[in-house]
């Protein structure tokens with residue numbers, strides 16, 4: 001890659017959904033396609049960064065010349081995120097991680113019983129981006145906030161609560177942007193302000209987001 005704004009920097013990006021197994025044939029997941037995270041990986045590489053893409057199960061081909069690690073569950077995504085984190089300058093959490101997983105994974109396929117109602121017991125997953133942001137010498141840490149209402153309010157809450165440097169607020173109540181669509185529109189929120197980036201392709205938006213991240217990060221770079 002030609003020298004760019006992120007030359008010499010290492011960027012970790014999580015992308016896609018996680019799958020939380022119930023039994024050998026069933027899981028809990030969501031509609032994330034990985035498009036946003038993969039576009040960010042591409043844009044960061046184009047800006048000169050060394051990129052590690054940590055991806056949940058998606059149908060996208062692994063991007064050329066980018067180290068891609070595929071995982072299934074939130075716990076696996078956390079492990080892959082912590083591996084080599086000491087070398088990571090910027091961490092971007094675009095994945096839609098399942099907040100909860102079944103308390104136990106059944107060894108055998110769960111049989112249909114006579115009961116009309118079945119209860120599932122779930123336990124909280126580790127919060128990957130918050131774990132990264134709690135580290136000593138943490139990388140510049142960027143989260144996404146996928147919200148269906150009060151988007152900016154909840155995004156600001158997450159920025160503070162998860163100790164992030166930036167959060168990208170994503171209104172996922174609309175069908176034409178957010179989960180699984182080719183386009184997105186977001187608001188970039190930092191501790192000093194907010195800027196809205198209008199609807200465009202995830203590819204173009206990713207380039208704009210990487211510019212924003214590089215601009216915020218560079219003055220802090222050690």
Ligand code: PMT
Nearest residue numbers: 032033034035036093096097127128129143144145146180
């Ligand atoms: O994949 P696409 O189809 O292209 O869709 C893109 C997207 C809508 C999934 C993406 O733009 C997006 O908004 N990703 C974040 C989705 C999400 O789960 O947001 P959240 O508000 O629940 O989580 C807040 C932040 O914490 C996110 O950065 C998330 O990655 C992170 N998180 C959440 C839970 C958890 N256990 N670990 C985490 O790291």
